Amino acid sequence: MDFIFSLIKAFAVGGTICLIAQILIDKTAMTPARILVLYVSLGVILTGIGLYEPLVSFAGCGATTPLLGFGYSLAKGVRKAVDERGLIGALTGGLTGTAAGIAAAAFFGYLFALIFRGHPKK
Amino acid sequence: MGDADVRVLSLKNPPSAVGFAAAVGQKEYEGPLGSEFDLHDETGTFGMDTWEKSESEMQRLALNLALSRGKCDPASLEAVFAGDLMNQCTSSAYGLLGFGKPYFGLYGACSTFAEASMLASAMISAGYFQKAAAVSSSHFCSAERQFRFPLEYGGQRAPTAQWTATAAGALILCKEGKGPYITEVMPGVIVDKGINDINNMGAAMAPAAIDSLCTYFTETGKKPDDFDLILTGDLGLEGHAITLTLMKNQGFDMTRVYNDCGLLLYGKESQDVHCGGSGCGCSASVICGHILKGMASGKWKNVLYLATGALMSPNSLKQGAAIPGIAHLVHFSMDRSGENSDA
Amino acid sequence: MNMDNNTYRKFVKARAPKSPLAKDCFHAFLVGGLICAFAQALLEGFLTLEMTEENAKTLVPVTLIFLAALCTGLGVFDDIAKFAGAGTLVPITGFANAVASPAIDDKSEGLVMGVGAQMFTIAGPVIVYGILTSVLYGFCYWIWGMLM
Known part of the structure; x- marks a missing residue:
């Protein structure tokens, strides 16, 4: 039962975060690139002021999977590194916290670029 | 001549369209005019390994077809006016390379075909050429890469957006002919x-x-x-x-x-x-x-x-x-x- | 045309068809929600294996990135995205697609100047601005720690 409930929470919170982005796309002149930049920066700021952690404990992957969660990982990485190493951690922490995601994107992106070719759109 | 207030040029010796042909991609072939096009390629690649080469090849095929439809000897062609959407008009340059004819590379975005037809017909009317061609092309895949996003990028198109056609048209104009x-x-x-x-x-x-x-x-x-x-x-x-x-x-x-x-x-x-x-x-x-x-x-x-x-x-x-x-x-x-x- | 630019812009804007907001939002909510629920299910699944929680939490986005990059290569990601809009854009899947799609497309310009140089043309700003804000945050956090 807990399992089902955790899925529903992730669905509702993740879906809502996407829905807000869709409203921004349709209703403002913001391009998708700007919205992603906004989301990732907002994720760092919300985590910094302590508002995002509660959402992560509530919704799990519903909060960490959207790009706000990328910002959350950056901020968490920075905080941990500053705690351990002082000011230098401000530079090392962000990429440490998100290393797996960036490396996976670069690695799989490259791999599939070797295998596939672009298709004309239908 | 020479009246700055008059923009319409009434051609003294109107040239005739003697050969014309179009080559298109699959989506255009599936459209309402599909059966009227002379040639289509269902993969859109026209047998080439990059989209830029595909567009050039499509343009080359269109001109070849127009020449044969008009029963024109390729050697009798005196000039080609052509353009496309690619940076530095490369689709035309590479596509028309093999013809070995005097070439005018034009950029007028989607207006290029009219610009090419206009210049070719004016030159013929003025007596400089007997026979000249107007050619232009665009390819959805090469244009999308240059102007918008990669082909596999997941985005939504706005309701007012237009679709870049994968198509090429070639028109042979001649001093004499039965029209149009x-x-x-x-x-x-x-x-x-x-x-x-x-x-x-x-x-x-x-x-x-x-x-x-x-x-x-x-x-x-x-x-x-x-x-x-x-x-x-x-x-x-x-x-x-x-x-x-x-x-x-x-x-x-x-x-x-x-x-x-x-x-x-x-x-x-x-x-x-x-x-x-x-x-x-x-x-x-x-x-x-x-x-x-x-x-x-x-x-x-x-x-x-x-x-x-x-x-x-x-x-x-x-x-x-x-x-x-x-x-x-x-x-x-x-x-x-x-x-x-x-x- | 006897219409000044402002009047013309207003005329054009007023008559242009609008995006179907309700439908777009429903699709974004549905697909975005499903991706997040799937991520949660993955996490719960990984946790039942012999794996630390930290590794499980790292492996979830990695799996999503793998799947999104694969769908991009197979040419189905853009079809799903056309339906889902922000539903596939905002989750980490959108980031993976933004990296994989130029990589695949620009292979024709070579493995270094094509794939290598173009891979982050779309996703680059996200990383740049993410790092920028995180460094600023780290600096503020450090100052805060000094003061306390």
């Missing part, structure tokens, strides 16, 4: 009404079309109903409606005779192209595959073709500059004198 003739041409001026939305190019180009149409009707004293068909190139659904409405406000009712190449090329609902086709190849293929054939078989006698182009670049868009438009006019007539005698 190009009797009048009018180069467009660059018009900017402050639209900077890449997803609404029809609205950006419509003012240029309206300017050219009004100038033409005012200078010649002709009326829209003097023509069997007035055809803008690639204004799409939005631009077509804007042009029709604003022309009416100017006192020119074109309701009965007005259509748009971008609307003719695709089936509006079924093909999910939003506002219709665009790209240099769109009006080129509609003219070479559909209109000139229809004129030769007696379907239409007088067609006013007005190709519109949006003259922006990816960088000018990023800098927020408005999109300037242009509209070149070409009058195709079955009557060499250019008089609309039967209308």
Whole structure:
């Protein structure tokens, strides 16, 4: 039962975060690139002021999977590194916290670029 | 000659269209005009390993076909006027390399085919050439890469967006022939009404079309109903409606005779192209595959073709500059004198 | 055309068809929600294996990135995205697609100047601005720690 409930929470919170982005796309002149930049920066700021952690404990992957969660990982990485190493951690922490995601994107992106070719759109 | 106030050029020796052909991709083949095109490739690659080469190959095939349809000896061709959407017009340069003919590379965005036809016919009329070709092409895949996003990028298209046609058209013009003739041409001026939305190019180009149409009707004293068909190139659904409405406000009712190449090329609902086709190849293929054939078989006698182009670049868009438009006019007539005698 | 730029812009804007907001939002909510729920299910699944929680939490986005890059290569990601809009854009899947799609497309310009140089043309700004804000945050956090 807990399992089902955790899925529903992730669905509702993740879906809502996407829905807000869709409203921004349709209703403002913001391009998708700007919205992603906004989301990732907002994720760092919300985590910094302590508002995002509660959402992560509530919704799990519903909060960490959207790009706000990328910002959350950056901020968490920075905080941990500053705690351990002082000011230098401000530079090392962000990429440490998100290393797996960036490396996976670069690695799989490259791999599939070797295998596939672009298709004309239908 | 030499009157700065007159923009319509009435050709003294109207050249005849002797050969014309269009090559298209699969989506265009599936459209309402599909069966009229001379050649299509269902993969869109035309056997090449990059999209840029595919576009060049499509252009080469179109010119070859036009030459053979017109039973023209390739050696008799004296010049080629051609263009496309790619940076530095590479699709034309590589596609036409093998012909070994004097080459004029043109950039007029989606208006290129009219620009090429206009220059070729003026040069023939003036007696410099006996036979010249106008060619242009666009390829959805190469254009998408240059102007928008990678092909596999997951994005949604705006409802006002247009679809770059995978198509090439080639027209052989000759000093002598049975028609259709190009009797009048009018180069467009660059018009900017402050639209900077890449997803609404029809609205950006419509003012240029309206300017050219009004100038033409005012200078010649002709009326829209003097023509069997007035055809803008690639204004799409939005631009077509804007042009029709604003022309009416100017006192020119074109309701009965007005259509748009971008609307003719695709089936509006079924093909999910939003506002219709665009790209240099769109009006080129509609003219070479559909209109000139229809004129030769007696379907239409007088067609006013007005190709519109949006003259922006990816960088000018990023800098927020408005999109300037242009509209070149070409009058195709079955009557060499250019008089609309039967209308 | 006797219409000034402002009047023309207003005229164009008023008559342009609008995006179907309700439908777009429903699709974005549905697909975005499903991706997040799938991520949660993955996490719960990984946790039942012999794996630390930290590794499980790292492996979830990695799996999503793998699947999104694969769908991009197979040419189905853009079809799903056309339906889902922000539903596939905002989750980490959108980031993976933004990296994989130029990589695949620009292979024709070579493995270094094509794939290598173009891979982050779309996703680059996200990383740049993410790092920028995180460094600023780290600096503020450090100052805060000094003061306390």
